[in-house]
Amino acid sequence: MAxxxxxxxxxxxEKASVSIEWKFTFDRCLAIAEASAGLNGNTLKNLIYSRLPALMDRPHRELIK
Known part of the structure; x- marks a missing residue:
């Protein structure tokens, strides 16, 4: 789904991306978009699971803080 x-x-x-409150979030989103360009969802999921195992070692639907 797209x-x-x-x-x-x-x-x-566009307006939010230049505000001080959202600048950090915008920059991180841009970095993620650039790093994941060309990856399909399954490949991206596998990268997350392989590179962040401690984060993924939790029950399904548990809130990540």
Whole structure:
């Protein structure tokens, strides 16, 4: 499944991306998008499981803090 923002959502994201409150989050999202470009969902899932085993060693649907 692919999700795509609406035009209003794109405008909001552009404004939020330059605000001080959202700058760090925007930068991290951009880094993740660039690092995962060209990967399918299954490959990305496998990378997460292999590189973050302690994070993934928990019951299904448990909140990660």
């Amino acid at each position: 999700l795509s923002p609406t035009p209003a959502g794109k405008k909001f994201a």
